[in-house]
């Protein structure tokens with residue numbers, strides 16, 4: 001893109017002139033209009049890249065004109081600006097296709113950042129915002145994750161509160177930090193409030209602080225997390241776990257920008273941007289009366305949904321390679337390869353713990369692989385192999401996270417000795433796991449001995465098992481012990 005072309009639509013001449021100055025300062029070509037009619041006429045005559053659009057205009061609402069501007073000659077991105085910043089308005093603007101939402105009085109950094117983001121977005125063909133994000137430790141290969149990063153870039157360019165929704169370990173906190181690190185508040189604190197660990201009676205003093213002597217045990221003054229986040233970002237992790245009493249207090253500080261530490265006589269001003277995350281269905285909690293609707297709207301100015309790993313399999317191998325690369329760099333060793341059975345297993349597993357679980361599994365496999373230059377499935381944690389083996393045999397294990405994956409259908413006609421999962425005969429997890437593990441071990445050993453043609457040394461090398469362990473397992477599984485497998489020989493490590 002050469003010089004970005006920007007249209008400013010605002011009835012206040014002072015706003016128009018100020019924005020014109022700021023935008024011309026970053027090499028934009030700027031035209032201005034005092035109302036919707038004039039703005040639309042200009043947008044029909046010139047191909048703009050960006051429209052800065054006021055909400056309350058003499059001839060109508062800017063919010064209702066977003067689509068008309070978006071479909072005008074240059075297909076510009078629309079940045080809504082209003083003096084009456086409200087989370088509802090922000091959500092409405094974004095739903096109508098606005099690029100972002102800026103509140104007045106406009107902040108020069110916000111304006112410049114938003115323009116830079118749009119320019120980069122359009123330069124890259126409108127699809128690869130990762131180029132503006134510096135996230136070398138974050139892998140996003142699948143379309144859904146690239147789209148998610150696009151949301152991160154948009155969120156970073158504005159001050160809108162963000163709600164990040166996704167299962168545990170999907171990267172919600174990493175993305176919240178990314179939004180902060182790329183926002184105009186980057187040089188200020190990013191403060192984490194873990195809503196699951198603070199006990200309800202202590203929530204108020206943790207959030208707002210307390211004066212010395214405010215209650216029994218308050219032997220000195222304490223600064224709360226809200227005050228620590230002044231001018232920065234307050235990250236409310238697992239906000240769905242916030243008790244009702246704390247929800248009311250949080251709503252107040254977000255709305256009023258003031259709070260009172262426990263035991264203090266005066267109100268204090270605070271300016272922070274809330275970013276919240278949850279694995280829960282907050283909309284449902286609102287319907288059930290378990291989460292305040294007004295707080296939900298305040299937090300969900302923009303909603304980012306992070307898909308679970310099992311729905312973006314394209315990311316799995318690149319994440320593994322990324323972990324391997326980092327480990328190799330830090331240990332100065334050789335980069336290990338991945339065997340086809342390793343790849344097959346990690347692609348078949350359901351990853352209820354998502355990326356966090358995948359990273360741990362790779363680290364586990366690396367430790368188990370010792371000197372082997374290649375990672376095999378056998379190096380993965382046992383529960384992963386057991387689930388995949390059961391799935392391959394047509395007996396998927398129940399999901400580790402009830403409610404997050406479709407319920408398992410019990411096998412209609414069992415073909416092996418697996419427990420049947422029915423309401424009437426539901427096995428304990430321990431019994432089920434033992435059965436499945438035994439069955440999977442038997443399948444593995446049978447295939448292993450066939451592949452190594454009964455050569456124990458080769459079987460040990462392939463499986464990573466010691467000679468004595470292999471012998472014991474074969475015996476336990478009721479499989480024939482090959483003549484070359486002599487338990488009296490010293491075992492390899």
Ligand SMILES: Nc1ncnc2c1ncn2[C@@H]1O[C@H](COP(=O)(O)OP(=O)(O)OP(=O)(O)O)[C@@H](O)[C@H]1O
Pocket residue numbers: 137138139140166167168169170171172173174175237277279319355356359
């Ligand atoms: N796409 C990714 N690429 C590389 N690392 C990732 C990716 N997604 C997540 N991670 C890593 O996985 C781990 C878990 O991420 P994070 O803590 O952000 O998840 P979360 O969704 O906030 O989890 P929880 O809900 O349990 O708090 C972190 O170490 C993070 O850096």
